Amino acid sequence: MSDEYKDNKIEAKSADSSSGGYAPPVEHIPAKEAPEQELYHAKSFWTKWVFSQDAKVIGVQYALTATAIGLVGLVLSWGMRLQLGFPETFSFLGPATYYQSVTMHGMIMVIYLLTALFLGGFGNYLIPLMVGARDMVFPYVNMVSYWVFLAAVLVLIASFFVPGGPTGAGWTLYPPQAILPGTPGSEYGIVLMLVSLSMFVIGFTMGGLNYVITVLQARTRGMTMMRMPLTVWGIFTATILALLAFPALFVACIMMTLDSILGTSFFMPDIFTMGEKLKTGGGSPILFQHLFWFFGHPEVYIVALPAFGIVSDLISVHARKNIFGYRMMVWAIVIIGALSFVVWAHHMYVSGMNPYFGFFFATTTLIIAVPTAIKVYNWVLTLWRGNIHLTIPMLFALGFIVTFVNGGITGLFLGNVIIDIPLSDTYFVVAHFHMVMGIAPLMVVFGAIYHWYPLITGRHLNQTLGKIHFWVTFLGAYAIYFPMHYLGFIGVPRRYFEMYDSPYMTSAIGLNQFITIAALIVGFTQILFLYNIFSSVFKGEKSERNPWKANSLEWHTSDYPPTHGNFGKELPVVYRWPYDFSVPGSDKEYIPQDVPPSQVSTAKAEIT
Amino acid sequence: MSQFDISKLPQGGKGFMHDWGSDQRAFKGVPWGKAMMWIFLVSDTFIFSCFLISLMTARASTTVPWPYASEVFALTVFGVEVPLLLIAIMTFVLITSSGTMAIAVKFGYEKRRKLCALFLLFTALGGLAFVGMQAFEWSKLIFHEGIRPWSNPFGAAQFGSFFFMITGFHGTHVSIGVIFLFIFARKTFRGDFDTGRKGFFTSMKSNYEAIEIMGLYWHFVDLVWVFIFAFFYLW
Numbered sequence: 001m002s003d004e005y006k007d008n009k010i011e012a013k014s015a016d017s018s019s020g021g022y023a024p025p026v027e028h029i030p031a032k033e034a035p036e037q038e039l040y041h042a043k044s045f046w047t048k049w050v051f052s053q054d055a056k057v058i059g060v061q062y063a064l065t066a067t068a069i070g071l072v073g074l075v076l077s078w079g080m081r082l083q084l085g086f087p088e089t090f091s092f093l094g095p096a097t098y099y100q101s102v103t104m105h106g107m108i109m110v111i112y113l114l115t116a117l118f119l120g121g122f123g124n125y126l127i128p129l130m131v132g133a134r135d136m137v138f139p140y141v142n143m144v145s146y147w148v149f150l151a152a153v154l155v156l157i158a159s160f161f162v163p164g165g166p167t168g169a170g171w172t173l174y175p176p177q178a179i180l181p182g183t184p185g186s187e188y189g190i191v192l193m194l195v196s197l198s199m200f201v202i203g204f205t206m207g208g209l210n211y212v213i214t215v216l217q218a219r220t221r222g223m224t225m226m227r228m229p230l231t232v233w234g235i236f237t238a239t240i241l242a243l244l245a246f247p248a249l250f251v252a253c254i255m256m257t258l259d260s261i262l263g264t265s266f267f268m269p270d271i272f273t274m275g276e277k278l279k280t281g282g283g284s285p286i287l288f289q290h291l292f293w294f295f296g297h298p299e300v301y302i303v304a305l306p307a308f309g310i311v312s313d314l315i316s317v318h319a320r321k322n323i324f325g326y327r328m329m330v331w332a333i334v335i336i337g338a339l340s341f342v343v344w345a346h347h348m349y350v351s352g353m354n355p356y357f358g359f360f361f362a363t364t365t366l367i368i369a370v371p372t373a374i375k376v377y378n379w380v381l382t383l384w385r386g387n388i389h390l391t392i393p394m395l396f397a398l399g400f401i402v403t404f405v406n407g408g409i410t411g412l413f414l415g416n417v418i419i420d421i422p423l424s425d426t427y428f429v430v431a432h433f434h435m436v437m438g439i440a441p442l443m444v445v446f447g448a449i450y451h452w453y454p455l456i457t458g459r460h461l462n463q464t465l466g467k468i469h470f471w472v473t474f475l476g477a478y479a480i481y482f483p484m485h486y487l488g489f490i491g492v493p494r495r496y497f498e499m500y501d502s503p504y505m506t507s508a509i510g511l512n513q514f515i516t517i518a519a520l521i522v523g524f525t526q527i528l529f530l531y532n533i534f535s536s537v538f539k540g541e542k543s544e545r546n547p548w549k550a551n552s553l554e555w556h557t558s559d560y561p562p563t564h565g566n567f568g569k570e571l572p573v574v575y576r577w578p579y580d581f582s583v584p585g586s587d588k589e590y591i592p593q594d595v596p597p598s599q600v601s602t603a604k605a606e607i608t
Numbered sequence: 609m610s611q612f613d614i615s616k617l618p619q620g621g622k623g624f625m626h627d628w629g630s631d632q633r634a635f636k637g638v639p640w641g642k643a644m645m646w647i648f649l650v651s652d653t654f655i656f657s658c659f660l661i662s663l664m665t666a667r668a669s670t671t672v673p674w675p676y677a678s679e680v681f682a683l684t685v686f687g688v689e690v691p692l693l694l695i696a697i698m699t700f701v702l703i704t705s706s707g708t709m710a711i712a713v714k715f716g717y718e719k720r721r722k723l724c725a726l727f728l729l730f731t732a733l734g735g736l737a738f739v740g741m742q743a744f745e746w747s748k749l750i751f752h753e754g755i756r757p758w759s760n761p762f763g764a765a766q767f768g769s770f771f772f773m774i775t776g777f778h779g780t781h782v783s784i785g786v787i788f789l790f791i792f793a794r795k796t797f798r799g800d801f802d803t804g805r806k807g808f809f810t811s812m813k814s815n816y817e818a819i820e821i822m823g824l825y826w827h828f829v830d831l832v833w834v835f836i837f838a839f840f841y842l843w
Contacts, residue, residue, distance in 0.1 A: 031612035033632045040811055137640040140810040205651060213644045216634045224631045243647065247654035251662065254773065263758040264769035266666070280758070282670045282765060287662055294658075574631070 029573055030221050037134045037218070039565055051147075053139035054564055058146050059125030060456065065146075066116040067530070069153050073108035074523055076101040085516025087498045095497040096184040099168030102495060104160075106171025107193070110299065111200060112153055114441055118306040119204070119242065120149060122448060123211050123235045125456070129554035130232050132220025132572050134565050136210040145210070148203030152196045159185070159192035167193045170495060172296070175267035175288050179260040191260055194253040201246045201253075211239045220553075222574035226330065227593070229552045229578045230323065233330050234309020237337045238302045244341070245298035252291035259283075289351055293344035300437050301340040305333055307444040308375055311397050313578075314447050315379055317550045318394035319386030320589070322579035324378045332371035332378075339368045349417050350424045358417040365415035369408070376405060387582065391548075392466040396447030399474045400440050407436025410485065425495070428488025431481045439477045446473070446529070453533070454547050455554060458561045459540030465532040469525055476522035483511045551592045552578040645821045649828045656832050659774050660839050666766045675762030677841050680753065681745075695841050698741045699833065702782075705734025706830045709823045716796070716819035724819065725797035731826065732789035735782050742779050746772070771840065778836055781829045785822075792822055 042048040052058060079101045083093045093101075124142070128135050136142045159166040168184030169177060177183050178190050185193075215228070215236045228236075255266040259280070267288045268280035316323040323329060345353060345361040379401055388394065410432040414420045423429060446469070453461050492499065492508055499508065546555040558568030572594040580591035583600075591600050614637045618626045627636050635643055667674050678691035685693065712727035749755040749771075753762075760768040795801065796819070804813040 030631055033612045033636070038812060138644065140812070205648070209644045209648055209651075212647055213640055217632075217638065217640050217643050219632050222631050224629060225634070226629070227631075243651040244654050247651060248658050251655055251658035254777075255662065258757065258769065258773060264773075265758070265765055266662070266769060270671070280765075282672060284665060284669050287665050291658060291662070 032221060036571075037137070039134055040139060041564070051143060053135070053143045055124045055128050055136045055139065055142060056456075056562065056566075058142055059121050059123070061146050062116055062120030062124060062149065063122075065150055065153055066113050066121060069108055069156070070113035070117075071530075072157075073105050073113060074526060076105040076108070078520060078523055080105065081516040081519045083497065085513045096165070096168060098497045099170070099495075100166050100184050100189075103168050103171055103173075104156075104166050107197075108156070109438065110171065110303070111197070112156065114303045114437075114445075115204070115242070115299070116149060117445060118303060118441070119211065119235060119239055120146070120207055122231070122306060122310065123239065124207070125452070126231055126554060127211055127214050127235060128218075129557065129562060129566055130229050130552055131215060131218065132223050132553050132567070132574060133214055133218040134567065134571070137213045137218050138210055141206045142210045145203050145207035148199055148206065152199035152203060155192055155196040155199060159189045159196070162188040162192060164188055172289075172292060173256070174292075175256055175259065175285055176269065176271060179256065180271070180273070187260075191257060194257045194260070198250055198253045198257075201250045204242060204246060208239045208243050211235065212243070220571045220574060223593075226327065227574055227577045230309040230312040230326070230329055230333070231306070231552075232309070233333050234306040234312075237333050238305040241298045241305070241337050241340060242302045245295045245302070247295075248291045249295035252288055252295070255291075256288065286348075286351060286353065289348050290345070293347045294341075296347060297344040298337075298340045300433075301336060303437050303441050305337060307400070307441040308333060310448045311400050311444045312375075312379065312382075313550075313552070314393045314397040314444075314451055315382050316579050316581065317451075317548050318391050318397065319383050319388045320549075320581045321382055321386035322577075322581055324381035324384075325374075326577065326579065328374055329378055332374045335371045336368060339364060339371075343368065346415055346420075349420045355417075362415055362417050366412065369412060369415075372408060376401065376408075391450075392461075392463065392470060393447040393451040393548075395467075395470045395474075396443045396450065399470065400443040400447065403435055403443060403474075403477065404440040407432060407434075407440055411436060423488060425493055426488035427484045427492050427494055430494050431484035431488060434484075435477075435481050439481070443474070446470070449533070451548065452554075453536070453540075454543035455561055457537050457540070458543055459536055460543050460547070461536045461540060462532050465528060469529045469532070472525040473522055476518050476525070479518035480515050480522065483515055487511060549590050550578070551576075551580055551590055553593055556592050556594055639817050641817060641821045642824070645824045649824065652828065656778075656835070659770075659777065660835060663770045663774065663839060666764075666770060670764040670766055672764040674764050675760065675767050677843070680749075680755075680762055680767075681841060692841055694741060694745055695837065698738055698745075699837055701734050701741070702738045702830050702833055705731045705738070706827055708734060709826045713820050713823045716801075716816040719802065719816065721796060721799055721802060724816075725793050728789055728793035728796060728819070728822075732786050732793060735786040735789060735826075739779055739782055739786065742775065742782075746775075774836055774840065778829070778832060781832070785826050785829055788822060789826070792819065 040053050042052065042054070047053075049057060052061070079090075079093055080098060082090045083098050124136070127133075162185075164185045164187050166185050167173065167178060167189040169186075169190060173190070173193065179186050183190075215232060219225075219228075255264075258264045259266050259268055263280060265280040265283035267285050268278070268283040269285060270281035271278045312323050312329060343361055343365045345357055346365045349358050349361075410428070414423060414429065414432055450461055450466055453459070487508055490507065545560045548555075553572055553574070554562070556572065557563075557566055573596075574593045575596050576591065576593055578593050580586075580593075582589060583591060586600055588600060617623055617636055628634050630636075681695055682689045682691045683693040684690075708727045708730040712724050712731060715724035715727060749768075754760065755762070755768045755771070757769050757772045759765045795805075795814075798805070801814060801816045801818065804815075806813055
């Protein structure tokens with residue numbers, strides 16, 4: 001095939017073709033619109049590293065806290081898998097503990113790990129560096145954001161130690177069962193869960209406002225929106241989604257807390273229990289589902305969009321080629337974000353809502369496949385004839401693409417009402433969302449950590465351990481979730497503590513054992529990864545400045561690793577997008593964003 | 609390098625495209641704090657919208673009839689039952705405080721320190737009066753009418769639930785505003801915005817833009833009240 005195109009030269013476009021319609025002409029340095037940001041200069045150990053107002057330190061704090069609570073979520077998943085793979089062998093796991101594990105695993109992974117890690121962790125660390133700002137616009141508010149998040153995590157942990165334990169209502173916390181006797185933790189656990197979520201929303205809002213305003217109002221000279229790395233675009237759009245979606249969760253949490261503590265009936269229909277009618281009644285459980293999923297669906301993209309952005313940068317840098325269709329990528333992110341607000345009820349096809357709603361929401365859901373597919377094609381086209389370096393970040397990025405396509409395709413099944421109804425509440429759903437919003441974003445998280453670890457610590461992670469980490473995680477994830485699709489097809493319901501001698505079990509026993517063993521191996525590998533992270537701080541191979549030869553500003557700070565204030569005396573001036581790799585005619589292999597055109601006069605520049 | 613001049617930027621639709629396609633700032637000449645408050649208010653709008661939409665679904669789906677708000681919220685003055693009297697006064701006071709807030713912002717930009725502080729104080733007192741009347745209304749409903757969050761003698765239990773939740777949440781907003789208005793009145797009177805005195809917590813300088821940002825919040829809280837008034841009391 002490729003022989004036909006032998007003589008065609010593939011030309012990467014240079015920056016100026018993508019500089020934004022109103023970008024200043026070549027070599028023109030725009031005037032400063034605002035005076036320099038006044039920074040708080042910490043003097044003591046406590047204000048420098050603990051109650052720090054530096055976005056980089058806050059980012060690391062967010063990431064470490066999220067990882068710590070994520071480990072709890074990981075251990076909980078081991079408990080579930082042991083029970084499912086080898087029922088009766090591990091009798092210490094009763095039904096109550098099982099449901100609590102399911103619930104806390106889900107909530108921890110989605111909110112306290114992934115959301116906090118992508119927005120709080122990567123957002124804090126990368127946004128100011130990438131847009132050329134000294135810090136977030138309101139460092140003090142940013143600091144408070146972290147401490148409220150930490151408090152929310154502590155309240156969540158506290159729920160493990162109250163009478164009755166944490167809630168076991170499933171991560172969706174559907175009322176009325178979440179607050180009725182019979183569900184584990186229906187008295188104290190659920191209240192602490194709701195309080196913790198509300199605190200998370202408050203803490204996140206403080207941080208999120210910072211991220212949005214830093215991107216909108218604190219870019220350096222020459223940094224137009226269309227010259228921002230896609231990482232920033234992804235985190236920025238996800239933050240806007242979060243600021244608009246979390247209110248629904250917040251309101252749902254307040255209302256259910258009142259239902260639980262004061263005995264109101266926002267979500268409580270007329271219920272008979274033990275032959276007696278409950279005092280509560282007249283409320284609507286469906287209302288909670290609408291509020292929850294109005295938050296819950298954008299939440300999927302709050303996790304996915306930063307992953308989309310980061311992986312675009314990883315692929316471009318490690319394939320030494322500009323990202324294919326940058327503008328299309330940006331608009332796809334924005335359109336996915338906007339559409340994510342009109343698809344929420346596809347989580348509620350079996351809730352008994354009006355069937356016409358199902359029609360509407362199936363349509364909008366399937367429309368999302370269009371911008372998403374554009375992104376996948378563009379990633380693949382970026383790789384096409386690129387100079388692909390199979391570094392660990394690139395391996396994880398490739399793993400992401402495959403996993404995301406897999407999870408996306410099963411999403412098309414579930415987005416259709418007719419196919420969803422038989423598959424609803426089976427392991428097919430579990431496999432789908434773990435692939436698409438569990439493993440796929442985690443692949444990006446791992447790739448991003450291997451990519452930016454040298455920037456943060458000045459040292460590389462151990463490569464051998466990294467390769468082991470990638471292959472075991474990647475292949476292991478498929479060993480876990482591919483069989484689950486099959487389990488779903490044969491009708492194994494999710495959230496069941498045990499299948500006993502039901503007909504499903506004949507073919508499911510062996511598979512469940514296999515999945516459990518795979519999950520334990522993959523889980524152990526993550527411990528290896530954590531060991532790598534902590535030991536490499538001291539023992540890792542020293543990294544030279546800009547080891548990946550990237551163009552974006554975070555690698556071109558005055559100090560390496562970047563210090564307080566990020567850049568030296570003068571903030572950098574940006575002349576191009578961050579994807580000038582292998583520009584035709586240039587004697588340099590890559591041209592950083594802050595290199596003026598006069599220094600690379602040989603590079604072919606298209607001015608549009 | 610030329611000096612940045614905001615008045616030379618294109619206007620209208622062209623200006624919009626220019627600003628969003630340009631570097632440094634998408635909202636030209638808008639201070640960070642002000643932009644941040646606007647975005648926060650959009651987020652807060654979603655919270656109140658969720659409350660009010662939930663109220664509407666509850667009204668549409670309760671099994672017991674919804675009480676008549678105008679009868680529940682009536683005051684008997686000189687033997688005559690006047691519907692929504694207290695609510696009308698509360699609304700009047702809150703809207704008036706929005707007016708005094710606007711005047712305070714004006715004096716702030718003119719750097720007339722004492723007048724600005726005085727009108728901030730008026731605004732704070734207006735807010736305080738509103739919260740006070742709300743406390744009176746709550747105690748009247750709880751102790752005399754027997755309305756509880758979980759039940760009430762007039763009809764659907766959700767009436768009380770939503771009433772206490774929504775007005776409580778709004779009242780919390782007003783109370784937070786009142787606290788900050790008092791703090792700002794003191795700071796303004798002391799001349800913090802003229803001398804560049806550093807903030808107690810943030811150790812950052814501040815200026816009269818802070819008053820306008822405070823004003824944005826206060827007007828928002830008033831606007832939300834208008835919607836609550838319309839959806840809860842009048843409907």
